Amino acid sequence: MRLSNKSKVPLYNFYLTVINLLLFAGIIAFLLEILRFNILGNEQYLLLIVPVLLLAIFILRGKQIFEYDSDGEAINFKNRNIFPLFYKNVSDEFPKYKVIKYEVKDLIVLKRLYLTISSKKKNFIILKYDISYLTKKELNDLKFSLNKVIKNNREKEKLQLTQ
Known part of the structure; x- marks a missing residue:
């Protein structure tokens, strides 16, 4: 099974551009408010806080593009x-x-996939992937595919133990 949200790159670029424009406009409006107009009072800080908060959320959610391919071996x-x-x-x-x-960790702002794999040198390795930008359907498809892989691995393991 293949899963990719690469087609949404223009949308994420648009979001980032809008957030950056809001930040730039907020800085200019803040400076004009302080130096010239002085209309807003203490609310003038919202001109900076809101765009910075939006940018921080966009960055903290993690990597935007996630690709998964389980075709083959x-x-x-x-x-x-x-x-x-x-x-x-x-x-x-x-x-x-x-x-x-x-394991899928679902926090308020971000989602992470923790994948445990076996290793020759160590017993286990835990790999981490940001999946915050996957839709619910894409996330369910990913879980279904990983469950299928794990189920097949357990069946093969049971078969080897009985032989």
Whole structure:
């Protein structure tokens, strides 16, 4: 199964552009309010706080682009940001049989996927992916696919133990 929200890059770029324009306009309006008009009083700080808060939420939600491919014998995960200065891009590929379990953490602002895989050197490795920008349907499809992989791994393990 393949899952990607790469087609939404123009939408995320639009959001980031609007937030940056709001921040720029807020700074100019704040400076004009302080130096010239003095109409708003203490509410003048909202001209800065609101755009900064929107930008912080956009950045804290994590990487916008998430790609998943479980076709074949390997699983591919790619997680990247539309603006590469904030985070490093993540790209992982490993065999399906190494997947042990997964967990989706859903906080108010962000969602994360924690994937536990087996390793030769260590017992387990936990990989983290930002999935905040996936829709509910995409998230359900991802969970369904990962459940299917884990179920197949457990069946193969049981089959090997009985032989």
